[in-house]
Amino acid sequence: MGAAFRITMRSTLTVAFLLLTGCGDSGPSSPQGGAPADTFPPRDTITITIEGLPPMNAAPGNPLTLQGIALGKRLFFDPLLSLDSTLSCAGCHKPEFAFGDSAIITPGVDGALGARNSPPIINAGWSDLLFWDGRGLSLEDQIVGPVMDVEEMNLPWDEAVARVQAHDEYPELFGRAFGSTRVTESRIRMAIAQFERTLISFESKYDKWKRFEVELTESERRGHDLFFSEQAECFHCHGVNDLLTDDDFHSIGLENPLVDRGRGAVTGNPLEDGLFKSPTLRNIGVTAPYMHDGRFATLDEVIEHYRSGGVRGPNVDALIPTGVGFDLSDQDVEDLIAFLHTLTDSSFLTNPAHRP
Numbered sequence: 001m002g003a004a005f006r007i008t009m010r011s012t013l014t015v016a017f018l019l020l021t022g023c024g025d026s027g028p029s030s031p032q033g034g035a036p037a038d039t040f041p042p043r044d045t046i047t048i049t050i051e052g053l054p055p056m057n058a059a060p061g062n063p064l065t066l067q068g069i070a071l072g073k074r075l076f077f078d079p080l081l082s083l084d085s086t087l088s089c090a091g092c093h094k095p096e097f098a099f100g101d102s103a104i105i106t107p108g109v110d111g112a113l114g115a116r117n118s119p120p121i122i123n124a125g126w127s128d129l130l131f132w133d134g135r136g137l138s139l140e141d142q143i144v145g146p147v148m149d150v151e152e153m154n155l156p157w158d159e160a161v162a163r164v165q166a167h168d169e170y171p172e173l174f175g176r177a178f179g180s181t182r183v184t185e186s187r188i189r190m191a192i193a194q195f196e197r198t199l200i201s202f203e204s205k206y207d208k209w210k211r212f213e214v215e216l217t218e219s220e221r222r223g224h225d226l227f228f229s230e231q232a233e234c235f236h237c238h239g240v241n242d243l244l245t246d247d248d249f250h251s252i253g254l255e256n257p258l259v260d261r262g263r264g265a266v267t268g269n270p271l272e273d274g275l276f277k278s279p280t281l282r283n284i285g286v287t288a289p290y291m292h293d294g295r296f297a298t299l300d301e302v303i304e305h306y307r308s309g310g311v312r313g314p315n316v317d318a319l320i321p322t323g324v325g326f327d328l329s330d331q332d333v334e335d336l337i338a339f340l341h342t343l344t345d346s347s348f349l350t351n352p353a354h355r356p
Contacts, residue, residue, distance in 0.1 A: 206339075
């Protein structure tokens with residue numbers, strides 16, 4: 001059966017309200033300082049359960065609440081957290097691109113460019129390690145770097161905290177989310193992480209087919225069978241569960257010599273040089289360009305890489321037939337791409353709860 005998700009909460013609000021109207025956005029706020037901590041109402045705690053998957057990697061001391069999610073959503077879309085107040089988290093992670101971006105490298109403040117493509121944020125609550133190289137140990141930890149990175153938002157954290165604390169509305173929103181109007185770096189990160197844990201996508205055509213709600217076309221079905229076959233080998237990294245990623249790191253023969261050490265630069269282990277995290281294939285049809293450096297503009301180019309076998313280099317995965325390539329006909333490629341498009345979840349991409 002396809003994945004189905006259930007949300008339970010200590011609240012009179014309905015699940016439909018949570019999913020479709022913005023996760024309980026707060027109304028008008030009082031001036032900075034707000035009410036004393038003991039006057040804030042109890043928070044509405046939420047539990048998200050996905051059939052067939054383990055519980056999310058929720059951080060200790062940061063349970064999901066309607067109030068925390070609402071605050072995190074507002075912070076995620078607020079450019080206040082960048083040096084010149086022009087770039088928000090959503091500037092690199094746009095809802096219409098499954099919280100990724102269509103640019104090869106998204107410019108940071110003042111047009112600064114890094115070296116990697118913005119990865120989409122989809123079902124990230126189940127990821128053990130974040131970023132292409134896995135240096136983020138949790139969603140809370142992942143948020144630290146982009147805010148102060150000179151190639152991204154370029155704002156020291158102490159200044160970010162001061163800006164939010166001085167804001168007319170944020171202190172009371174922090175009070176509603178955390179019981180106190182005091183703004184801290186930790187609370188900013190906790191709130192944004194809560195919002196990111198709600199970015200759940202399990203309503204694609206593929207999911208509905210697995211639930212016997214729709215039929216696949218002949219081409220889509222052939223692509224499905226290829227995807228899960230030893231001929232194409234896709235499932236080894238992208239089909240082990242409904243997350244459509246093994247959440248592990250691989251080298252697929254992209255380059256030699258290496259321009260980017262990837263996982264090896266984090267661990268210091270030369271046996272991990274050139275390894276990058278397997279992205280989820282959910283919504284893959286809207287997350288171009290592809291790979292950690294955005295080198296491939298289309299799914300056709302991605303599959304052609306595998307069909308060619310890539311290049312021999314250090315630590316290339318044993319499943320990659322470098323220099324030989326996978327035996328895929330033009331019809332196979334067409335069918336694989338047809339199947340990959342069944343992984344698009346239009347309800348996820350257009351959900352009003354995912355907009356500012």
